[in-house]
Amino acid sequence: MSARLNAQMAFLNEADKLKSVIRATTLCDGSRHENSGEHSWHIALYALILGEHAPVGVDINRVIKMLLLHDLVEIDAGDAPIFGDHDIALMEADEAKAADRIYGLLPTDQSRDLRALWEEFEAAATPDAIFAKSLDRFQPPNQNLMSNGGSWSDYKVSFGTIEARVGSKIARGAPTLWDWLKPKIEDWFARR
């Protein structure tokens, strides 16, 4: 039992480093950039509050677990800002290597199960993962609206880019949320 708990605590202590991975999005008050640890908390809370907007059959408890884990690979692979240009194949290879190391700290059964949950999130092919991905895309534009631009200003993006890279993903898993958000973003660009 002690060896098992040692492994679990090595993983949880390693996870602490996610609080030092900085994202492109700022806090709502624009005072600083958000880190991936507090972002993971916030979107897990999004799932708890907005679960009723998920399609029938989505298991919110699984979605919350996915969201708690979803960014852990960034400890090694870093955050890839949504409006940046990335070599997708290289990024996926880096993240797979990060997952080997980080989930590998856990006892074998948990390592297998939780890595599978993260891979399900990444693949975005099940109803739970599709909804989880929608929430991961839905939070940043809300933060940008609150902070009057945030990463939209930093990356000089247009509404068209937001609709293509963010809106399409939100609409796929949570059309109600995109219907609510879209006019707010259009209005922000119109008033700029």
Add this chain to the structure above:
Amino acid sequence: MSARLNAQMAFLNEADKLKSVIRATTLCDGSRHENSGEHSWHIALYALILGEHAPVGVDINRVIKMLLLHDLVEIDAGDAPIFGDHDIALMEADEAKAADRIYGLLPTDQSRDLRALWEEFEAAATPDAIFAKSLDRFQPPNQNLMSNGGSWSDYKVSFGTIEARVGSKIARGAPTLWDWLKPKIEDWFARR
């Protein structure tokens, strides 16, 4: 539906402020103090990983939800460090007022249900709440061990104080975790 989503998003945008509430505990690398948003993520992850150490009958999904919510009142009431001296009655009154305002942002049914979940956590009288409280007490000493002292050094506490204020709460809901942690803390004090 739109009014309902407006209320939910007002709550989620307000929750963002928890990322600016600073705790006594530092990150594992000691580089800065932790905030209550990232702390909430970390202990929800603790629940996901350490659920098997909970007494039979504990519902880990409910525990995770409690932990996502447990510190929200700190947005108005502030964090009360475990080794500080506090006027308990005053603190509870401040937190109740904070809960009125913050949970009051939600649609009525969610406001009632989630406030009840927070009150259950605070009362620490159900198996789920007792285990959630144990995890809330279990994370900071692990961070202190990693950062070589952390809030123990800042507050100049003895092992006896830690055992009384922290160990007793961990042991109540998760005796396995306290049995694992206690000798590590004793050893840290012995080597100081």
